Amino acid sequence: MQRSLRWVVAxxxxxxxxxxxxxxxxxxxxxxxxxxxxxLVIDLAKSLTSLEEEQLNERxxxxxxxxxxxxRVLTQYDRTPGxxxxxxxxxxxxxxMLIADPRGGNLLNFSVGxxxxxxxxxxFWIELQTRYGNQFFVRDNGEDRAIIEALESIEICLxxxxxxxxxxxxxxQWILTLxxxxxxxxxxxxxAHPRKSGQVIAWQWVLIFSPxxxxxxxxxxxxxxxxxxxxWIPLTRNxxxxxxxxxxxxxxxxxxxxxSTSET
Numbered sequence: 001m002q003r004s005l006r007w008v009v010a011x012x013x014x015x016x017x018x019x020x021x022x023x024x025x026x027x028x029x030x031x032x033x034x035x036x037x038x039x040l041v042i043d044l045a046k047s048l049t050s051l052e053e054e055q056l057n058e059r060x061x062x063x064x065x066x067x068x069x070x071x072r073v074l075t076q077y078d079r080t081p082g083x084x085x086x087x088x089x090x091x092x093x094x095x096x097m098l099i100a101d102p103r104g105g106n107l108l109n110f111s112v113g114x115x116x117x118x119x120x121x122x123x124f125w126i127e128l129q130t131r132y133g134n135q136f137f138v139r140d141n142g143e144d145r146a147i148i149e150a151l152e153s154i155e156i157c158l159x160x161x162x163x164x165x166x167x168x169x170x171x172x173q174w175i176l177t178l179x180x181x182x183x184x185x186x187x188x189x190x191x192a193h194p195r196k197s198g199q200v201i202a203w204q205w206v207l208i209f210s211p212x213x214x215x216x217x218x219x220x221x222x223x224x225x226x227x228x229x230x231x232w233i234p235l236t237r238n239x240x241x242x243x244x245x246x247x248x249x250x251x252x253x254x255x256x257x258x259x260s261t262s263e264t
Contacts, residue, residue, distance in 0.1 A: 033080070033081045044113070046075070048075070052144055071096050106129055110129065
């Protein structure tokens with residue numbers, strides 16, 4: 001009985017291995033999926049409308065004629081042309097291929113030529129992927145907007161001869177910079193509160209705590225704003241948030257009580 005059971009198991013494993021070896025791999029690397037006519041967008045996953053695909057083709061071709069940089073788009077789901085797309089498009093060091101695949105946790109991936117890393121560092125591509133390819137952005141705006149806006153950011157930065165960060169300031173990122181600015185102002189206000197009679201501002205404590213409130217306000221509150229947008233409104237709001245946090249902490253009546261108690 002045990003021999004029969006072992007034989008059945010061995011036959012089952014053998015059939016599984018044989019079927020996996022002889023299964024056609026064309027579904028995952030199939031040059032037949034490539035269109036016969038030349039195109040800069042291959043939309044196998046149907047992420048774009050026909051009008052968007054046509055407009056994107058024209059825009060990418062115009063950008064290539066203007067700048068010499070190749071931008072290509074491949075959307076896929078179950079099937080992909082695989083490496084054959086590299087020869088089809090003639091991808092080289094001055095090429096970027098955006099791959100949109102909704103099966104993963106992030107919609108967007110990028111195949112970037114070596115020449116682009118001098119203008120757009122790896123951190124740029126990571127931020128671009130996380131900003132437009134995350135599930136929340138795709139859910140609220142759609143796969144087509146994620147693809148189009150990511151390409152627009154690449155075009156803007158290549159026209160500027162490079163970017164360290166992705167241009168544009170999303171609302172959720174601005175809210176985070178506003179929070180850090182307010183917290184930095186509160187810390188600075190607590191540090192500046194006078195601790196001696198006749199003292200107006202405790203400058204010594206402000207300087208001691210300057211690495212903390214300075215990082216929160218300047219590095220996390222002002223830096224991300226000025227490097228991503230030229231709009232003065234979010235910067236003004238962050239400065240106002242820092243000032244309000246400073247005044248609230250500096251004028252807090254609880255500190256007066258604690259200081260008088262300590263002196264007594």
